[in-house]
Amino acid sequence: xxxxxxxxxxxxxxxxxxxxxxxxxxxxxxxxxxxxxxxxxxxxxxxxxxxxxxxxxxxxxxxxxxxxxxxxxxxxxxxxxxxxxxxxxxxxxxxxxxxxxxxxxxxxxxxxxxxxxxxxxxxxxxxxxxxxxxxxxxxxxxxxxxxxxxxxxxxxxxxxxxxxxxxxxxxxxxxxxxxxxxxxxxxxxxxxxxxxxxxxxxxxxxxxxxxxxxxxxxxxxxxxxxxxxxxxxxxxxxxxxxxxxxxxxxxxxxxxxxxxxxxxxxxxxxxxxxxxxxxxxxxxxxxxxxxxxxxxxxx
Amino acid sequence: xxxxxxxxxxxxxxxxxxxxxxxxxxxxxxxxxxxxxxxxxxxxxxxxxxxxxxxxxxxxxxx
Numbered sequence: 631x632x633x634x635x636x637x638x639x640x641x642x643x644x645x646x647x648x649x650x651x652x653x654x655x656x657x658x659x660x661x662x663x664x665x666x667x668x669x670x671x672x673x674x675x676x677x678x679x680x681x682x683x684x685x686x687x688x689x690x691x692x693x694x695x696x697x698x699x700x701x702x703x704x705x706x707x708x709x710x711x712x713x714x715x716x717x718x719x720x721x722x723x724x725x726x727x728x729x730x731x732x733x734x735x736x737x738x739x740x741x742x743x744x745x746x747x748x749x750x751x752x753x754x755x756x757x758x759x760x761x762x763x764x765x766x767x768x769x770x771x772x773x774x775x776x777x778x779x780x781x782x783x784x785x786x787x788x789x790x791x792x793x794x795x796x797x798x799x800x801x802x803x804x805x806x807x808x809x810x811x812x813x814x815x816x817x818x819x820x821x822x823x824x825x826x827x828x829x830x831x832x833x834x835x836x837x838x839x840x841x842x843x844x845x846x847x848x849x850x851x852x853x854x855x856x857x858x859x860x861x862x863x864x865x866x867x868x869x870x871x872x873x874x875x876x877x878x879x880x881x882x883x884x885x886x887x888x889x890x891x892x893x894x895x896x897x898x899x900x901x902x903x904x905x906x907x908x909x910x911x912x913x914x915x916x917x918x919x920x921x922x923x924x925x926x927x928x929x
Numbered sequence: 930x931x932x933x934x935x936x937x938x939x940x941x942x943x944x945x946x947x948x949x950x951x952x953x954x955x956x957x958x959x960x961x962x963x964x965x966x967x968x969x970x971x972x973x974x975x976x977x978x979x980x981x982x983x984x985x986x987x988x989x990x991x992x
Contacts, residue, residue, distance in 0.1 A: 682930045693931040772959055785932040793932045
């Protein structure tokens with residue numbers, strides 16, 4: 631089998647195992663830090679590497695949240711948790727997510743979200759328009775009494791690239807976004823909220839996930855040291871500040887990271903919150919599209 | 930890990946307008962598959978007669 635396909639499949643298998651294990655173990659009173667570290671450690675144990683820091687988003691937080699350095703947050707009874715994990719093998723990525731609810735009120739929304747994802751997965755074939763996925767997600771969600779988050783989308787994946795250029799929308803989009811291409815991998819991730827919500831996300835003031843934009847030195851020796859370390863460990867894949875506390879102290883690390891962001895060497899992924907603070911759910915799978923068939927690598 | 934759609938990207942939703950021919954009440958709702966103009970719609974909440982679909986169009990989503 632082609633080495634690329636083999637890597638995609640291995641990454642998907644690891645992601646699937648780890649996510650299922652984590653979803654079974656997660657409980658109220660567990661700390662964010664403990665959950666993230668356990669999952670990331672387990673990914674490495676199985677022979678993969680985290681493609682991005684474990685995203686753990688609670689209730690109205692839709693995406694891009696992970697444990698901060700010395701994070702004291704814990705899961706509470708009644709929370710709706712979205713666990714989004716990424717695994718790479720030789721740079722080839724699997725991206726998958728699940729929602730766990732400790733609140734009965736949202737169990738129908740979870741089921742609806744899963745149904746929407748399954749409906750969309752069935753539709754994917756080589757040559758199919760990406761816009762059609764947006765139409766399917768939108769109308770299937772509405773028919774179940776929920777709304778998809780309009781400005782969050784799935785995406786294509788590439789070697790060491792988590793967002794590889796193409797968007798897979800969750801709503802109808804004006805203008806062609808392209809087509810599913812053979813040999814390419816896509817993360818499909820509908821996000822749902824209730825029908826009274828604004829159904830779009832806004833940036834929060836917090837950001838604890840980052841990635842390298844370019845390997846360009848700046849006029850700060852410590853920043854350049856961190857830059858090289860990021861390149862060595864992560865290339866262009868997203869990372870968390872807590873992964874680099876072995877180089878600098880917390881305060882210094884955040885200061886140096888800030889200077890890299892200001893110099894546009896590093897980008898930050900702001901935490902994304904549902905604009906009307908309504909609870910959001912998410913399910914996600916990675917699909918490898920081939921000439922004659924497709925492989926859902928994270929099943 | 931979700932991708933945030935870039936700000937310049939236009940997104941739209943399709944809406945259906947139902948109109949009452951006797952009292953002129955108009956009602957806007959999301960488009961449903963099998964909707965078409967002149968199709969019989971819901972009962973008018975104001976006068977009780979059957980409304981008809983008078984328009985179907987796309988609206989830009991603002992965020």
